Amino acid sequence: MHPLITPAALAELLATDRPPVVLDVRWRLAGPPAKADYDRGHLPGAVFIDLDADLSATPGPLGRHPLPGAEHLQHVLRVAGISAGRPVVAYDAGDGSVAARLWWLLRWAGHREVAVLDGGYAAWTAQGHPVTAEVPAVQAGDITVEPGHLPVLDAEQAGKWAREALLLDARAPERYRGEVEPIDPAAGHVPGAVNAPFSGHIGPDGTWRGAEELAARFRELGVAEGKPVGAYCGSGVTASSVVLALEVAGVTTPEAPAALYAGSWSNWSADPSRPIATGEQPG
Incomplete structure (x- = not known):
């Protein structure tokens, strides 16, 4: 699918x-x-x-x-x-x-x-498709959750990926640069991480950009064949869309997906001993 x-x-x-x-x-x-x-x-x-x-x-x-x-x-x-x-x-x-x-x-x-x-x-x-306020009657499903089918990074691994591979920061540029931080304890980004705002996945009409356009964007950000790539954001939500966009672009596959730093900046910034970079450069 x-x-x-x-x-x-x-x-x-x-x-x-x-x-x-x-x-x-x-x-x-x-x-x-x-x-x-x-x-x-x-x-x-x-x-x-x-x-x-x-x-x-x-x-x-x-x-x-x-x-x-x-x-x-x-x-x-x-x-x-x-x-x-x-x-x-x-x-x-x-x-x-x-x-x-x-x-x-x-x-x-x-x-x-x-x-x-x-x-x-x-x-x-x-597009004129129907909507309703009716709450559906749902028959319970039988799915079995087996965690681990996508890679997850912790803080130590995320720091290492930012230094040695590629870690994409999905937040808005001003949060990445450390100019504002409305939610978490400290402003800035994981040293070495590259800013890749999730808003860049979406075109002017509000739908997703095509695979070729997304692939070109990720190449400009440093994504390359054989180079491990991970993503983070404020709390691990919008970074999921970076993992999705990488797959839509065809630069990762279901068999070799990008990794997610699930705790993201809210986890990284919670420990004052962790280093923080500011400004436009990865640091």
Whole structure:
């Protein structure tokens, strides 16, 4: 299954006898909770998934959105109706940066049939596809979560990758440079990391850039064949979209994916002994 799906292609699948499970993972960093958006209108049959409660463990030294435990994640996914072998489509408000977290978690858990809706809810409605406020009745799924199918970095490994391989920082340039830090304990970036804002994946129309354009962007950032690449962001959410974009671009594959520093800057900056770089250069 290609990691991105268009609204038109999803609409066709939803009209079949065996439609994919559709999950609404709209979320806002600064609130308010997006469940109210879901209640007002969502894709037909979509189930709401809460990023903070369902797709993350309790915030702490490991970060603001640590990876959920396998048992917890399995329960959430089964309640949402996900079974082995059944395709899943995740969507957020638009750019895919939040839906990519669910895409990444499912892939990490061993479920390969998962895609992100290109353009999200905004593209779906802009193209005239139907929405509903009806909450679907869901038959529980049987998915088994088996963590470890995608590589994960801890802080020590992330620091080493930034020095010896390639570590991409998905945050906005001003946060990377250390000019502002609205959330975490310190401003700046992991020394050696290269800024690769996740907003660069999206074109002017709100949908994802094509594979060739993404591949050219990543080459400019230093991605090269045979060179290990990892990604981080503020708390491990939007960095998932970098892992997704690398696969869409064809510079990584499902068999050789990019790594995710799951704790990201919220984990790195929580330890005052860790070095911090500022400015435009990796440092």
